[in-house]
Amino acid sequence: ALAEAGLGPDALRELPTERLDVAAGRDAGARLLGLAERPTAVFCANDLLALGVLQAMYAAGVGVPDDLAIVGYDDIEFAAAAAVPLTSVRQPAVTMGAMAAELLLEETELEGTDRPHPHRRVVLQPELVVRRSSLAAR
Numbered sequence: 600a601l602a603e604a605g606l607g608p609d610a611l612r613e614l615p616t617e618r619l620d621v622a623a624g625r626d627a628g629a630r631l632l633g634l635a636e637r638p639t640a641v642f643c644a645n646d647l648l649a650l651g652v653l654q655a656m657y658a659a660g661v662g663v664p665d666d667l668a669i670v671g672y673d674d675i676e677f678a679a680a681a682a683v684p685l686t687s688v689r690q691p692a693v694t695m696g697a698m699a700a701e702l703l704l705e706e707t708e709l710e711g712t713d714r715p716h717p718h719r720r721v722v723l724q725p726e727l728v729v730r731r732s733s734l735a736a737r
Contacts, residue, residue, distance in 0.1 A: 612638070614630060619647060619648055620651070621647050621651040623647075623648060623651060624643065624647060624653075624654070625651040625652070625654050626651070626655075627648065628652040631652070631667075632656075637666075640669075640670070640733070641667060641669050642670045643669070643672065644672060645675075646673050646677070646685060647675070649669050649670065649671030649672075649678075650678075650681055653669055653683060656669075663683045664683070664732050664733050668732065669686070670686045671687040672688045673687065673688070673689070674688065674728050678730070683732050684730035685730055685732045686727070686728065686729050686731075686732045686733035687727075687728050688726070688727055688728070689726045689728050690725050691725070695723055698721050702721070
C-alpha cells in the first residue's frame, strides 16, 4: 500500500504509549502536535487511544479529518458517538468467542487419548467501519 501511494517504509512511524486509554491518547496527541512534520493520518491500537488523540486535536484547533485522519480499532460504542464520529476496525467478537470455545473443546475432548488431533488455525476478517474521522472534505 505504501509503494502504491508512492511512499517509502519511513512514511510509517510508531508512537508508543504505556497505556491504552483516553488519557494516553491525549498525551500521544500532544506529542504528535509537537512533531516538526506532523502526520496526515493516525491509526491507533484501540478506540480509546483514538478518542484521546481526537480530543487533543480538537483542543489544539486541528481539523479532523481535514488536517489529520484518525482511525481506531475495536469499534466501541462511543466511536460512533464522538464529536467527530470515529472510523474504526470492528472485530467479529461474537464469532471470535464462539470459535475460541469450539477450538478449546476440540483440544480437551481428545486429551489423554491416542487419537490424532489436527490443530486448526482460524483467521477471522475484521471490518473497517468508515465514519467522518477519516473522510476529508474533497
